[in-house]
Amino acid sequence: MVGHIGIRAQAVRPPQSAEDRRLETIEELSESLANDLLTLSVAARDRDAELTREYFPAIITGKIFPARPTATATQVKWVGMHKWEAATPSLPVVAVAARSGDPGAGKVASKAFLESWQDFLGHFSEIEDARFKVKEANFDEGAKAVLGADEPTAVVGAKGRARIAFYVIGRDINGKREWARGTFWSDVRYAANRHWQFDSFDLVSFDSLVAEKDMFSEVAVPAGVGATLPAFGTPENSGFIWHGAAAADLNKDGWIDLFVTAPDRNYLFINDQKGKFRDASAEAGVTNLATGVAPLLLDFDNDGDSDIFVSAVGQQVLLENRLAQDGKLSFRDISLEAGVARDAIGFSAASADINGDGRLDIYVTSYNRYGQITPNSWFRATNGTPNLLFVSQPNGGFREEAAKWGVEDKRWSYAAEFADMNADGKMDLYVANDFGEKALYINHGDKFVDEAAERGVLDPGNGMGVSFGDYNNDGRLDIHASNMSSTAGNRILTRLFPTAGPQENVLKKLAAGNNLFENLGDGKFKDVTAAVGGFSGGWAWGGGFIDFDNDGWEDIYTPNGFISGKSMKDT
16 A cells, blocks of 8 residues: 555556556556565565575576675764675676676676575574565566556566665674665566566665664563554454553652553553553553543643543543542543543644643644545645644633634644744644644634744645654754655655655655754744655654653654555555
């Protein structure tokens, strides 16, 4: 699947001309190649030499694969980088006249090439993931696809040339985490064995990043938070929403606890102060209380303990922490009496004191029923459901005032955060919209005004998250917006619009990935994404700024992923 933007060639418009039909064929061939290379990816991960041989003819044009690591040089204080060079193969290399301009290239026996490939994989004591991805592909005029097939399939003999990226992630022979990554050009051909084969292999780039020490390890199960949830798409988890978690010291013992929503229940994990958590869901009474999508922890009643607001598809939820009143950690659903049991397609929530009265207010981003409702635009949709703003009242309840404050955004909102963006002492609001341009609502005291365009942060990407941080340590808050990036989408759009970039073509922007906006200090922002490295984070969601190596500079973490089916079809 290519993603929201629906840009598989045949989905752009029904073929009406020879050019349209050829474009459809080329993308079917590209997707056939991309999907087949996922099978090769699994073979690489599993070190399956027999299956890997299916992708190579007896002789290829190129060099043997460089399988010997060079010396590692420090990149940053805990990450090194090394190149790769060719070792002397034990099998004979079929050396013939080199191609013009590449004196080291010639004809290579695939046995020798694959021996060096297996030697490369042998550098890893364990492999977590391996992947080949088609970045660019063009095919001969005579190359044909089986149009209308359930899965993209080529006709035997189809030929083309492709630029392919690959990576292997795991641990090297010394147990250090390593990420080997490269790109190569190849003349590809759909062979009689029903696999695409590499007739040539022209390596463009290839290096490895190596962690000198482990920074993080996955410890959910031994830490006591490895709950197993129903698989997505099963009857127990058949909705169109995901769920989230939030962290705070809920029992006021000085240690951070976790609250997690799930399709059929809530989880409360209390920190045992020894590096683990215990499931206190039942004793705190939250297991069967109303659940939803994303929890927000806040002290809405100013009694010194954290309460729980849950954005939800349906009525919104407020769970009052009774620790201060009863001396025991327990929660009570007060959604109705507090005035927050309002309907929405609530995907997330954020809180701040928007009117300076000393009480926290709550903003809910509201999406729509994707799959049942189609956005009326891929980047300027207005048929989402209206966002909610719950303004805290002196009596302890809330009043919904999104329209009054001008923030009832209907652009399929996904996430939002409050921050004082113009240093005037009032909390402003940035909203990430999935099918709409983003909003920067500046707080004018009694209302918000969307000034995203004037301040340079309109960003039409498929917004999934937003966070604030000072990436360049100049004392001003910058903005990181997480958006979708798509390998297949970029490949198709480069074919359709070869001379346009994301700034000139909105479709390319929708597939380009995350954005980083630098606060210039005059109330405006500058898009510095390309200047600081680019952030093609896949199907990116939330994440944000964190100084994870404690060097005084804020880093950025972006989770990503989506459901692609059992075959990991092209994304």
